[in-house]
Amino acid sequence: MVSYKEIRASNALLNDATTPRVAVFAGGTSGIGQLTVRALVSTGASVRIHLIGRKSSEERSRIFIQELNAINPKAEIIWVEGEISLLSETKRVCEIIKSKESRIDLLFLTTGYAPFGARNETAEGIEITQSLIYYSRILFIQHLLPLLRLSEAPKIVSVQGGGMERTTVDLEDMDLKKPGNFGLVNTHVQYVAMLSTTMEKLAAENQGVTFIHSCPGWVNTGNVNRGLDASLTIKSWLVWLFLEPLIGLFSFSDEESGQRYLFQSTSAAFGGRGVPWKGKAGVNSQMKTGEDGLFLVTSKCDTTPNAKVMPVLREKAQGKVWEHTQKVLGPYL
Numbered sequence: 001m002v003s004y005k006e007i008r009a010s011n012a013l014l015n016d017a018t019t020p021r022v023a024v025f026a027g028g029t030s031g032i033g034q035l036t037v038r039a040l041v042s043t044g045a046s047v048r049i050h051l052i053g054r055k056s057s058e059e060r061s062r063i064f065i066q067e068l069n070a071i072n073p074k075a076e077i078i079w080v081e082g083e084i085s086l087l088s089e090t091k092r093v094c095e096i097i098k099s100k101e102s103r104i105d106l107l108f109l110t111t112g113y114a115p116f117g118a119r120n121e122t123a124e125g126i127e128i129t130q131s132l133i134y135y136s137r138i139l140f141i142q143h144l145l146p147l148l149r150l151s152e153a154p155k156i157v158s159v160q161g162g163g164m165e166r167t168t169v170d171l172e173d174m175d176l177k178k179p180g181n182f183g184l185v186n187t188h189v190q191y192v193a194m195l196s197t198t199m200e201k202l203a204a205e206n207q208g209v210t211f212i213h214s215c216p217g218w219v220n221t222g223n224v225n226r227g228l229d230a231s232l233t234i235k236s237w238l239v240w241l242f243l244e245p246l247i248g249l250f251s252f253s254d255e256e257s258g259q260r261y262l263f264q265s266t267s268a269a270f271g272g273r274g275v276p277w278k279g280k281a282g283v284n285s286q287m288k289t290g291e292d293g294l295f296l297v298t299s300k301c302d303t304t305p306n307a308k309v310m311p312v313l314r315e316k317a318q319g320k321v322w323e324h325t326q327k328v329l330g331p332y333l
Contacts, residue, residue, distance in 0.1 A: 002301035004256055006279060007263040011043070013275050014266060019045035020105035020155070023265075024097060026084060026140055027110030029053035029061045032159055032216055032261060036108060039258035040265070041068045041075045048076040050097050054083055084111060085128050090136045091332040094143035103150035106265050109137045109158040119182050126328070127182070130175060133160055133191045138198055139329050145202070148209050153273035155210045157265055158199065161192035162213030162296040163304040167312045169193040171320050196310070197318045198325055200285050200294040207292045210271035212264055216257070217299025260301055270295045270303070285310045 023040065027033040028051045040047060053061050058081060065077045078100075082093040097104075112133035120128050126135060137158055148154040166189050176182045176190060196213050203211040264270065269277040272290050282303035284293030295303050296310075326333075 002263070002269070002279065004259070007259055007301065010267050010269075010275050010277065011039070011259055011262050014043040014045060014262075016045050018266070018275050019043055019047055020151075020153075020265065021046065022048050022050075022101055022104050022151075023106040023108065024050045024052070024104055024140075024144065025108045025110075026052045026093075026137070027112070027159075028108065029057040029064070031110060032257060033108060033110040034064065035254050035258035036261040036265065037077075038068065038071075039262040041072045041077075043262075044072050044074065046074045047072075048078065050078050050080050050100075052080045052082055052084060052093055055081055084136050084140075085122050085131045086124055087126070087131065087135060087139055087329065087332040088124065090139045091143065094140060097144065098147065101147055104144055104147040105151045105154060107140060107144055107148060107156045108261075108265065109140060109156070111136060112160065114184060115182075115187050116184060119177075127175060129187060130191060134194050134198075135325070135328060137195065138202075138325060139332055141199075141202060142329070142333060145206055145209065149206065153210075154208070155212065155265055155270075155274070156199075157212045157214060157261070158195060159214045159216050159261070160195055161188060162196065162215045163298050163306050164188075164215055165193045165196050165296075165306050165309045165313060167193075167309050167316075169197075169313065169317050169321070171317060174321065174324050193313055193317065194321050194325070196285070196294065196296065197313045197321050200310070200314065201318055201322055203284075203292065203294040210273060210292065211294045212270055212297050213294060214261070214264060214297040215299050260299075263301060264297055269301075270297070 025033050025037055028037045068075055068077055080093055080096060082089045084090045112129055115129040122128050122131055141156055169190055173181055199211050199213055266274045267277050268274040270282040271292055281290045282295050283289050283305055284295050285305050286293055287305040296306055297303055
């Protein structure tokens with residue numbers, strides 16, 4: 001475990017020279033993304049942040065941006081409206097960002113929520129949580145990698161379930177459309193495995209870019225309710241009675257969560273680039289220390305290669321998942 005004291009000490013070294021100067025946050029209008037934006041701005045460094053959100057979140061995001069400007073007048077926060085559960089909208093947002101920037105230092109991805117109810121597809125025919133957790137994130141990465149490669153210390157941080165991969169990914173029904181396949185547990189197993197195996201492939205092909213798939217642990221973001229259908233009275237009651245109190249009891253504080261993700265976004269502990277780190281170096285998913293690759297980071301900021309699972313996914317799933325993913329994303333690349 002990386003102690004909170006060590007994390008605060010590392011983050012205290014951030015300044016104009018060591019802070020990501022240009023960052024893109026998809027999912028930064030709430031939850032972990034918003035907490036990390038606040039932590040980044042609170043360093044006092046000169047930063048420019050593209051904050052992406054839905055039309056419905058624009059008003060509260062405007063208030064949030066005003067708060068950030070008061071905290072750090074040197075920070076430039078650019079609001080980018082987009083319904084990024086739609087891949088066409090994700091592409092449009094990426095094109096806007098690419099037209100404004102010559103490089104990107106940090107891409108931070110937190111979109112998504114737990115699907116407690118039945119399948120709910122977007123207008124493009126993709127189940128909405130899979131689009132947010134997987135397809136949209138990979139599309140962001142593929143579009144913005146050329147600008148990330150121009151940074152001196154580029155990082156991609158995707159927050160979902162790094163280190164929790166299982167070998168039971170369904171390669172015959174990757175979008176979980178068959179009757180009985182879609183559900184809370186199945187979707188988590190499927191999307192986490194697909195995300196890690198695809199990010200690992202992209203990391204291998206983009207030496208010099210640090211890829212992190214992180215597990216947030218217990219964080220009280222409020223997103224636990226987002227996937228609940230209004231008709232699911234019993235599930236809503238159970239979440240309110242049991243799950244929300246548990247999250248409140250065991251979760252990190254907002255402050256600590258933001259600081260931990262700022263650390264992941266800036267420390268040389270992962271891949272060797274960023275704020276100098278004298279502690280134990282992170283081990284990537286191919287069990288190599290101090291090298292590029294994909295880092296599976298636990299809620300305590302440790303790394304795990306998930307050594308019993310990742311080699312199996314690499315051998316048996318990676319090619320098929322990539323082929324399927326490119327077929328889905330092809331029209332939007």
